[in-house]
Amino acid sequence: MRFFLFKILILSYSIWGFTQEIDNSYLIDSIQKNILNSKIIDSSLIANSHYRIGELYRYDFQADSAYYHYHKAEKYYKNLNNKIKLARTLYGIAVIQKNEKDMTGSELTSIEAISLLESLKETNEVKKYKSFIYNNLGLVFGQLEQYEESISYYKKSLDLKERLKGNNEVTIIKSKNNLALSYKNAGIYDLALEYYSQIINKKDLINNYPDIYALVLDNFAHTLYLSGKHKDLPNLYFDALKVTDSVNPNGYNSIIINQHLAEYFNNIKNEDSAKYYAYKAKNISEEYHNDDLLKSLLLLSKIEKGEKAAEHLKAYVKLSDSLQKAERAIRNKFARIRFETKQIEQENIKISKERTWLLIISVVAILASFLLYLVITQRNKNKELQFIQKQQETNEEIYNLMLSQNESIEEARTLEKKRISEELHDGVLGRLFGTRLSLDSLNMSNSDEAIKTRSQYIEGLKTIEEDIRKVSHELNTDFVSGSGFIDIIKTLVETQSLAYNLNYALEHDDDINWDSVTNKKKIHIYRIIQETLHNIYKHASASKVNISFKSKNNVICLTIEDDGSGFDVNKAKSGIGLKNMNSRIKEINGTLSINSEKDIGTKVTIEAPIP
The missing domain is CATH 3.30.565.10 (Histidine kinase-like ATPase, C-terminal domain)
Known part of the structure; x- marks a missing residue:
């Protein structure tokens, strides 16, 4: 049941995306608990879960937690040799590194991700992530004020996005805005204005994507300001501020517009309006406590006079130091995570080697035991065969002895029977035969009584003769051998x-x-x-x-x-x-x-x- 709920959470995440309707903390807690409590043996599913938690934390501006889960997902994807998902995870890490001012780390991570994607067949998904990574490299070099490299990467990103399948209007607009921003920062205002104009003139942009329209319109107005073309100012700033406030009143995007308005009014010596918009930008940026607050404090130090200017400047220096320390702490934390992971990997390698040797020793022991068992079994079989053979020889010996003894007994019996037969035939039978002849000769007497008596004797003798002959014949025949x-x-x-x-x-x-x-x-x-x-x-x-x-x-x-x-x-x-x-x-x-x-x-x- 727990595993089923886990899959439902992941599905809901993938369907809804990162919108305000999703309770990010609930999703993160639910996914984490199911990773810990469920007996999940699918490494791919665990990797996907860590990646999605990392995404949630990144969009919730919790860099260290996002980095931790991205890094977990990275290790699983490496073991699975899933290059496309590994590159996607590295892109998320690179974005966090860029946001935390670790430009070198972000650049190296982005190049690693690009190298992975270059080794794959150029599918639509591969092109999509390459365009995202090139865009991130453009942002990195833009913050390093290396605008030539920044423009080069933005163009690569834009070229890939324009070749993607499906509706990619929003992401193309963002790349064009970033490209125009680099041109603006590089002082190439004409090209910057050209790209901004292309975006602003898109049909229904204000209706479909008002927040993007306001951002581009503000950048367009600021480029006009920097190029000295103040004809349409400050109306363009006001239009941009009106649109962004209609989407999210006093939201994050209004900070920059208010800063630009303060900068404009300060330039034309309208101190009240300059202060108004500068303080408004500062108040909104205090909720985020980042570089925009830093810019607002610096702007107020220029607009205000005397002690107030000094106070804002001190606050600026203090916040700058604080942000730098926080950035260093985050970067050090990232480094520790990678270092600890390396240690774990080394320990895992060591454990793996130990397990390999244990497996080899176990296999050798099992084989040796099996061979020993075969030897002992074969030896026992040989002994058994020898015993059977010996028993057979003994049986044969007994059988021969029995035959020999039986033959001796039968021979003695045969001789004895022959002797008795001869005795009966030559002795008793001969005498009886003589008596019968004598009696027969006496038969000459004519008296009735003598004749009758002699006849009876003669018949009796005949009977005795036949009986003795029968016995003699039977004695001369073999006994039953059994x-x-x-x-x-x-x-x-x-x-x-x-x-x-x-x-x-x-x-x-x-x-x-x-x-x-x-x-x-x-x-x-x-x-x-x-x-x-x-x-x-x-x-x-x-x-x-x-x-x-x-x-x-x-x-x-x-x-x-x-x-x-x-x-x-x-x-x-x-x-x-x-x-x-x-x-x-x-x-x-x-x-x-x-x-x-x-x-x-x-x-x-x-x-x-x-x-």
């Missing part, structure tokens, strides 16, 4: 239990089809049992361990339970063993849960899908 994994687990448990001085119980569900379980999953289950038994020995101080395999919904459920000391699962640190178990469980898409109670024992439950 049963070998349980034997491997049993060997592991027996070995570990013996080494760890543990009693064990191993239960397994015969429904588990270990042939459908991948070798990778078998290896991980083997390793998990091995790691769990090691942890029981190392931490639990247990005396017994129960291990069971069950099948539920095509999921292998492995339970390992001990009667050890137990531990707090929530507070226990995750060591390398538990991390490895979790890693293996993750590999086989299983789940791991650990339940433990102090002084009761620990139960590890692992579930893994069979496929």
